[in-house]
Amino acid sequence: MVGNMAELLSELEESRDKENQLAEEFRRKRDKLNKEARVWAEKRDVLNDEAKSFIEKANQHKENRDLYNRKVKEQKKDRDKWNKKTNELTLKINKLKKIHLPKGGKPLGVLKKEAKELEFKQQTMALSPKKERELIEGLSKIQNEIRKKEQLLEQNDEVRKALEEQKEVKEKAEEFHTLVSDYAEKAQTEHDNMVECYEKGHSMRHDADKAHEKFIEVKTFADEEHKQHVEHVKKVRDFDKIIMGLKYRGKSPKAIKRIEEEEKTAEDIFDKFKSGKKLSTEDLMEMQKSGNI
Numbered sequence: 001m002v003g004n005m006a007e008l009l010s011e012l013e014e015s016r017d018k019e020n021q022l023a024e025e026f027r028r029k030r031d032k033l034n035k036e037a038r039v040w041a042e043k044r045d046v047l048n049d050e051a052k053s054f055i056e057k058a059n060q061h062k063e064n065r066d067l068y069n070r071k072v073k074e075q076k077k078d079r080d081k082w083n084k085k086t087n088e089l090t091l092k093i094n095k096l097k098k099i100h101l102p103k104g105g106k107p108l109g110v111l112k113k114e115a116k117e118l119e120f121k122q123q124t125m126a127l128s129p130k131k132e133r134e135l136i137e138g139l140s141k142i143q144n145e146i147r148k149k150e151q152l153l154e155q156n157d158e159v160r161k162a163l164e165e166q167k168e169v170k171e172k173a174e175e176f177h178t179l180v181s182d183y184a185e186k187a188q189t190e191h192d193n194m195v196e197c198y199e200k201g202h203s204m205r206h207d208a209d210k211a212h213e214k215f216i217e218v219k220t221f222a223d224e225e226h227k228q229h230v231e232h233v234k235k236v237r238d239f240d241k242i243i244m245g246l247k248y249r250g251k252s253p254k255a256i257k258r259i260e261e262e263e264k265t266a267e268d269i270f271d272k273f274k275s276g277k278k279l280s281t282e283d284l285m286e287m288q289k290s291g292n293i
Contacts, residue, residue: 009246016239023232026225033222040215047208054201061194068187075179082173089166096159111149115142 097107106114118139127135154160 009243012239012243012246016236016243019232019235019239023229023236026229026232030222030225030229033218033225037215037218037222040211040218044208044211044215047204047211051201051204051208054197054204058194058197058201061190061197065187065190065194068183068190071183072180072187075176075183079173079176079180082169082176085169086166086173089162089169093159093162093166096156096162106145111142111146115139115146118142 094109118135122132122135122139154163
């Protein structure tokens, strides 16, 4: 009878040790997976922070772009106003030219057009020396006519004042046109920067989502390993109860009470462990004393 009891206890303790080894193996896998999950979580958080930073920069570029576009709109109004005045003065000057220039001959505008055509021909065409000399003479003649007509106009106070006013108005229109161009260029730069930041932000957000998916995947595996670990620890405790029950036989009431107290302490510590609370060194020593680890 004693031999059979010793053999049974040996088998139970061997089975208990196997379960304990399995529990330890699942614990190691769980801890490894939890460590990997933390790496993915940290990567996800870094990517989300960077994505947020790029989106904030993109929004700032958008505000700047909209500001410059408003300035473009404002300056265009002023430019168009001065361009209108320039056109009005051009019409006035053309009328004055017709009045004050001598009758007959080609109009000043036609002469200037012919001069430009001859200058272009001289610069772009290969001419014989004779043809080039004739072209230069013709150009010189036209330029002389232009100077004479302009001198006549400059001698007229009304024309001179209109020309001076036209020059000032043109400069004003050009000033606002320059502002329009500058603000439009700045608006385009801000727009390009905005698009670039949005693209980087969305790309990083996509990578962060992928990292989060990996975190969930690995954490799920870790939770399954933890579940298996707890299941095998419970089996170890079940074996301990059976083994302790068999060992109770022949024990004195005092010894049995002490063993029961140790078992109760170990059970409380295990419940604490299952609830996720951190075990102290004293707790671990009690579980070791009771044979649970």
